[in-house]
Amino acid sequence: MVNEKYNLKNEIETVREDCLKPTRRWGRSTRIWIGCLLIVISWGLYCYIHQLRAGLGVTAMRNYVSWGLYISTFVFFIGISHSGTLVSAILRITKQEWRRPITRSAELLTWVSLLFGGIMPIIDLGRPDRIANLVIFGRIQSPLMWDIISICTYFVGSSVFLFLPMIPDMALCRDRLSVCDTRFKKFRKWLYTKMAIGWKGTKSQWHRLEKSMTIMTIIIIPVAVSVHTVVSYIFAMTLRPGWNSTVFGPYFVAGALYSGSAGVILGMAAFRKLYHLEKYITPRHFDLMGRLVLALTLIYAYLNLNEYWIPAYKMATAEGHLLRDLFSGSYSTVFWTLQFGTVLLPIIILSIPKGRRPLMLAITCIIIVAGAWVKRYIIVVPTLLHPFMPIQEVPNDWSSYFPNYVEFSITAACLAGIFLVITLFSKLFPMMAVWEVEEGILIEHDKQAAIELRLKREAEEAKTNGEHSGTGTEPIVQPT
């Protein structure tokens, strides 16, 4: 019994050590990686200042395509932010034990993609200094206003949802960081102390934390669904071919869940490899997540069919022009590549067990995430190029759109910003919820103990029964 307890203590200590190890060392490769990201961000910042000074005319956007790469990226990032809701909240609410090592990365991905997703529409504004007017003179009738309210609500919610399970871990980090000989260590100690909000692990504190987490887990799901539905309203409430659709809400939610869960798998694969977490994030996790992505891809494929098949059946004038352009016109190559390459192909790969192995699954998820990004572009741009009033008496280049270096640079900077925040987070805080993993081990241990106890009891009962019936080897004959 003593030995067993010692083993359990050892196991828990190993978990703590494995989780906290990446936060202690800032290796050379990390510094180089951060340096590269900062270069990309600086260049993006320079381009943004150029855009601010010279106006949106420096981008490839013109009168007709006024929502280009920026808004496509905004929709994509908001989609990725659904990962936390799906993987963390839904798996938490259904008490899936295998969720424990991956919830933190999912919640972080949600928070950081929302942070940068929210910045994208501001970048798309020619006069961002007027953003306050949207609140001061806001009109509740406008879907844009609903979007601001719901994204802000979701951002606050996902920040709380990320923070709550971090509290016991912050206390652990605070208590473990005993020697503060450098400025940076002092800063970390201060940060952990502040973020631990006086956590001592008392019964009452645990009770309050669990209650808060349960409530947040329930509330964050409808909030997340509402966010992406409201994002779709911006399009669907505009009378334009391609957007004038009642299926846009669920279509956006399904697309978000499909790309978001693929994003989580990529995060899992990266952290597993970089921080040597193979012991915790196992091929089983990938297999289960792969099944989840498969189911979501099938739902997404079905809604995709709804989105294009129904209007294609009618081919109404303006809608018909757009659909012809997508099916056999200038966007047909991209459109069909997306349908076959990023929807059908992942379905085939993920249906095979070998396709759900870590490496193969990660490659498939890269395809899915890239495809989801391009898909947002295909939703936004072709519709803007097919207005009801024909494009006429404007320069030739206004009737087509492809993002230029300014847009690519700023978007790349935002993506680099996401990577930078994730990297800094992973170097400051444990990327797995330590207490949750520990809890999982304890539950597993209790289960094992219960099984062993039951087996022991059954054996004892069998032995007693055997002694009563004589030799103990004769079968017991039940009275009829």
Add this chain to the structure above:
Amino acid sequence: MKINSIIRKTSFTIAITGLFCGISAAQDQLQSQSKSEATIELSYYKKADMSKTAVAVVKTKDKEGKFVFAKNTRVNFYVMHDKEQQLLKNTNTDYKGQALIVFQKDLPLDDSLYFTIVAKIENDNLYEDAQEQVHYKDVNLGINLNPQDTARLVTAKVTEIGKDGKGIPVKGAEVKFCVQRLFGIMPASDDNTVTTDEKGEASFAFPKNIPGDTAGVITVAARMEDNEQFGNVENKANASWGIALVKEKNPFPRALWEPYAPVPLILTVSILFGGVWCVYFFIFFQLRKIKKEGQITINNSTL
């Protein structure tokens, strides 16, 4: 030996690359030397406020042979003064290929009372030299109407300015009668063109079914378009001949631009998001409690 060989190979590679770069640069230079042809369309406008403007539209052909506007091309504007060209202004074309000049002073006239405006593309990097010129006489287009006239007769009088500065009636000039709308000028009727008589006058009975502003005021315009002698000349006058516009109180009761949102919408949004924020505040309250309990534990342990 090995180092020598590497140096030799590297220098050879650099020399070959340099040679290719040189050839390519020379080709680029040659290409840049072959300039495209550009055409200028020059028009002259005398507006109702008596301002005089010349507009040059520069076009060129693209690779497929289609005409496109030449953007950002420098156009020099000259006027003929004592048989010599006098440069007034140079300006770049916009995205519509347009470059314009507003004449601040009177234009110099020749012996036959014509003025000449010349637009030129000179020493441009992309286009060959091109020029276009127009000769016009100065003219006055008067507009005369009686706002109280029930017949709604509007008379335009065209007089060219003689050597002594007096007006000489112009016979046979075509005048079009139009009405000013928000985004442009609309012909007043299908048959809106009237030719001037010996007195230089053209009269037109204005239609009675044209909508005006809230007071029924409309702006009547008389125009000479692309006249061989005078170019484009226009004059305007206001009259309350239109049908007064009656503003509908609530033409789009469910529109997004309505000043007040419908109550059910406000209630729905408030309940939905208000409910969520109430939950958030409850969580913040719980966090505060956790913090307080932590502090109490610390104090107890200190005691």
